[in-house]
Amino acid sequence: MRAQIRTFLSAVVVLGLLTPGAGAADKIRVVATITDLKALTEAVGGDLVEVDALARGNQNAHDLEVRPSLMVKVRRADLLVMNGLELDQWAEVVIQGANNPKVIPGAPGRVDASQGILVLEVPTTRVDRSMGDVHPVGNPHYTLDPGMAPAITGNILEGLARVAPQYRATFERNRQAFLGRLESAMAGWTTMMTPFKGARVIVDHNMWPYFLTRFGLLQANSVEERPGIPPTPGHLTKLIASMKEEHIKVILSAPWSDQKLAERIAQEAGAKVVSMASAVGAVKGADDYLGMIDYNVKAVAQALR
Ligand SMILES: [Zn+2]
Incomplete structure (x- = not known):
């Protein structure tokens, strides 16, 4: 009987340890401009992050209407993950309206996911945005290539580790697990x-x-x-x-x-x-x-x- 009680109690202790102590309130709040970056941030952040995207998956990410609801999301963000290459330039207006010092240009809570990407179709002559071309600094749609995911998740990992350095090892483990799944899928593709x-x-x-x-x-x-x-x-x-x-x-x-x-x-x-x-x-x-x-x-x- 005593042994049974002891087993029961140790089970409770184990369960207590396994149940995530961190509620939604304790999670690292991330806002990504597009859903691809939301998904990749979730792959690296796992249970430690709560990620919102500003654009919906079926929207044209070049051309998003800046609404107050987007500013509310960015206002409470610890980290902002942007596509860069002028795809999500509208986000700068959202960030100004959000008035969140954690994610303003140059702040640690900001990730440009395009860092280190070899950009295709960089114009050799100056492209005037007034002509309407929405790719003035090269093609911004690099997230659609699975071969870019290692670089993108590397940038996201560094951003997460800047705002939550105590979890770096977990982020690295999550990222490696994701890249493992990507590698075997890539072979099939x-x-x-x-x-x-x-x-x-x-x-x-x-x-x-x-x-x-x-x-x-x-x-x-x-x-x-x-x-x-x-x-x-x-x-x-x-x-x-x-x-x-x-x-x-x-x-x-x-x-x-x-x-x-x-x-x-x-x-x-x-x-x-x-x-x-x-x-x-x-x-x-x-x-x-x-x-x-x-x-x-x-x-x-x-x-x-
Ligand atoms: Zn485009």
Whole structure:
């Protein structure tokens, strides 16, 4: 009997230790501008973080309406994770409105996830933003390439360790576990994409160069004449003609772009529209980072088959 009681008591003690003592109030509060960075922060922070995203997965992250509700989120943040490369430039207005010294430019509670990324499509001439081009400092959509996740999670880890240095070892362990899962998934994705090396596709918004480069695919053209600028009729005529001539059969499309236009082009050119997960949460089945990449790889492989 006594032994049973002792077993019971030690079980209580063990349970007490295992139950996270940290309630939501004790967690490190992180705000990420986009859902991809939310998902990657959760992968590194695990149970120690509570992460909010400012943009929803199915929104165009270039073009977010700055609302007071976003400022409220940033006001209580310990850490802010930004995409950088001017994708989430609107966040600066949110940060000003939030009046939170922890995340102002230069503060330790701020992460630019693009640090150390080899940026593609950096303009060689000055791009005037007044012309409407939304990629004035190069292509900002690097999170769509799973090969960038080690660098991105490295930046996030450093940011988390700046605001909560006592948990650095846990963050490092979480990150390594995540990168392990990524590595085995990557092997599968590479195998799945190998038969389509060199295949050419059309995109609606120019957001796939990192993803396509990773898997050896080529972007032949885009529906938008320049990033963020709707196509002219002349551009569409040329686009459709070149798709027919070069037998390009696939248009990669983001859920927030003009679906009707993509369908019309596909119909005229004899191609099909592939709905892509333009971010984590953009479509059903793309609920975390690895799930999002997996969704896109399978969608593209199936369309090219
Ligand atoms: Zn873009």
